[in-house]
Amino acid sequence: MAGVYVYSDNTELCGELIALARTSEQEVCAVTMSDQQGSELAKYGPDTIFVLKGQNHAAESYSGAIAKLLTDQDASLFLAGATVRGRDIAAQVAAKMKAGLISEAGSVNFCNGKISAARYMYGGLTEQVEEGKGLTVITVPSGRYAAVNNDSVKSVVVSMTVDTDPRIKITGSSPIVKEGADLSKAGRIVCVGMGFDKKEDLVIAHKLAEALGAEVGCTRCIAEDRGWMPAETYIGISGAVVKPDLYIALGVSGQIQHTFGVRDSKIIVGVNNNEKATIFGVSDYGIVGDLYEIAPLLADAIKNI
């Protein structure tokens, strides 16, 4: 059994997976459904690029074809990018092949011919390391590995016509208009939590952010329950994952689902009027106090630096 097969609808992520697959010291094959992505992938230097050509343009309808390819080629591992499409395809491929699937692996290791991967559970409170038996499927989120341009390998391109599942039909697509800031690249973030009483009060957070040159993010409750801020600006396991130098949480209780999204921040500051709040256990600096008092003082103090 040999060969690591990688797929992602996100080309950059596919490059990351190819770099990861290289560490296995096995043959690395990329799978794509379009000639265009196929040619873009060449720069990452997989040994082979399989371009699957079917009738249906829904990527998910290729799951059966991918499973067949992996079986025919006697693959040892299928790595898929943990995007929406990638997760769906990975699970269907795994089911069809009666294989194990380690989803959303933060790290993947090849050691003595074995494959193991670490993943978070319980909203990020715990980490589990799993080891594959036989053919294994793993999904990996973007940003875990660096894509490497590799001209030394001249990829062989294999185009093949495959059967796709005709039963699913994509009838349209519309881009999501992102309203808030792109938090994933922000260097400083002020986060709004349910400690804010009303929407008008968010100006306090914006003033602090202005003084700091920071972006404003929020917890899920603020976006989903209150609807005070756009959904793109909530941070956490189901929202944005951020890694600013400075993250200031105002009136945020600090539940794991939220703090999961800020764990890679350099410095975390919590302001909460309940000294038992969980946020203080995951902060570098905490002030027990009323955000309505602390945040304006902090904005002033920063302006005066």
Place this chain on the structure above:
Amino acid sequence: MSGEDKFDVIIIGAGPAGTACAYTLAKEGKNVLVIERGTAAGSKNVTGGRFYTYALDLVEPGLWEDAALERKVTHEQIMMMAGEQSITIDYSNPAFNKSGEMPQSFTILRAVFDEWFASKAEEQGAVIACGIKVDGLIEEAGRITGVKAGGDEMFADLVIAADGVNSMIARQAGLVPELSDKTIGVGVKEIIELPAKTIEERFHLKSGEGASLLMLGCTEGIHGGGFLYTNNESISLGCVFTPSEAASHGRQVHDIFQDLKMHPSIYPLIEGGKTVEYGAHLVREEGYRGIPKKLYRDGLMVIGEAAGFVLNIGYTIRGIDLAIVSGVAAARAVISGKNPGPAYFEELNNIKLLPSMKAVDGYFDLLEIHRLYETYPKVASGVFNKMYSISGETPVSIKKGIWGVLKDNKVSLWQLVKDGIRGYRSI
């Protein structure tokens, strides 16, 4: 109203009172619904954690043997604190825990105990609906006929309010007046986890044995006291005091508790432990005289702490056992088929609840003496200080020493005599 929406009895609250009542009624074949706002029985309840076992035996003989209890209390301790000093009296009496007999008292964790107790009532056939808050009563022509919860209405021949200390239901029905802040204490408590072995070493206990420690003088002159109970693998530590007094002393609830935790006689007992739960709750402080005149009106009965059945008598708080007893009394009244109001009072007397609360009624006066919370613990510590201070100097005589301490604490002979008489009368 359809048959689906009607029960013999609806009980509001799955605390010890409500559950005991439901158990007893369901066992007699009554169609009972208990409505509890917590996601499970006991999920939100705060208590000290000491329980007197006899009450479970009233519900069902032998039931205690299966109960979710922690340690049987073998060591009764009282600590008087003055600043950093303290005096502890440790009393133990094997008669309370004769082998082969039901131990007198256990420590309990409410989240565990209440859930166990509710499951027992369910086994008897009671229906327990958790996660639902009763918003109010349904009244028709002066009679309570059911309850409202969310958008739903549910009807019953009798509604029983077992909703605890600040019973919204009993107030709404006009049976219980608004609580005044003079007669209400606030309790804060933490559950601190420690290995069983550590607890047994620190309190000199054998496996399964427990200590109950009450503290006077830890509230800095504010009407109140502290408690510490040993559970299997945790310690319940808390204090109860009158909030209005704390405010007038310029003290925050939390600070007082923090000081108690850090006290040099307490800290070593909890050192290294992990706080896994923190809660605050009200508790009634008036005892017998706090029981409302009427606990029944057409279609509604009040039981448990909602009905004032709690005793806070300085050296012990008892509410759980009394709640259970009152629940059993109410159930027996219903089962008797007599006029429920008078039958309930009769049962409360038969079951000795009212008489025993009356017997200790005077404590309320004793507890009103402020010197109890500050001066006397200081005096006692002062005396011990004189007795145990050996510096090589010629000591003053003990008698002289005591007078000196009293004078330092500005206690006159007259006050001492007066408090003594008041104390004697109240017991």
Place this chain on the structure above:
Amino acid sequence: MSNVIVCFKWVKAEDDLRIDPATLAVDLSKAKGKISDYDRNAIEAARIASESAGSETIALTFGSNDAKTALKDALSRGPKQAFWVNDVSAENADGFVTANMLAAAIRKIGSYSLIVCGEGAADTYAHQVGPRIGALLDIPVISFVKEMRIEGSRLYAVRKLEDSLEQVEADLPAVVTVLPEINPAPIPGLKAVLEGGKKPVTEFKIQDLDLEDGDTSRKTDVVSFKGCSMSRKKILINEGDAKEKVTALVAALKKEGVL
């Protein structure tokens, strides 16, 4: 249209996990169970779908004895009856085993036109059981759905991808995995809770299901399971009034080089 089957998982509440800070050992023994948060939305989505199509909602779970409480809870949220694959192996099953169990139970239940799953489970968040079930039953899968509508025997759904919304359709029977935002998950009222306690539950044992050898054992081995440490400085600035605290914070942040 025939039944809508909704799969849900009984998970340990993450708030009750105990992690030893020194060894990072995880103690799950004190954790209470709950219906996975995402599945609560899924149950409601199934209820709405079957209501609009005039069919019945059936709840299905694979769980150990612990899951008994879950059935009442699930049934108080609308489904007319529940099926429960009761086996202890549920406590450490992976997506492979879980999907095998659920797919086998669904075959046994027989008539269905839509299967609804949550996007992922609150404990593992592995996003695999729904699509796996679709593959095993060989019916179309539409995952990460934020809106759906049934017309006759056709399902119209809107999926949420990273940067776009996608309109997808498929013939029934099909599997959907739904995002929590598809609809709120209302807390059941008193009557619903009482009704939930009375609805029928059918229990399956593994032997009752048509499974092949190997279908019931994990495909991955768990090598380790431990708490994650969020090692932070945890400095509480307590001294002085609000102004002094803020001054101290600013000084500290300057020193950290983040201002």
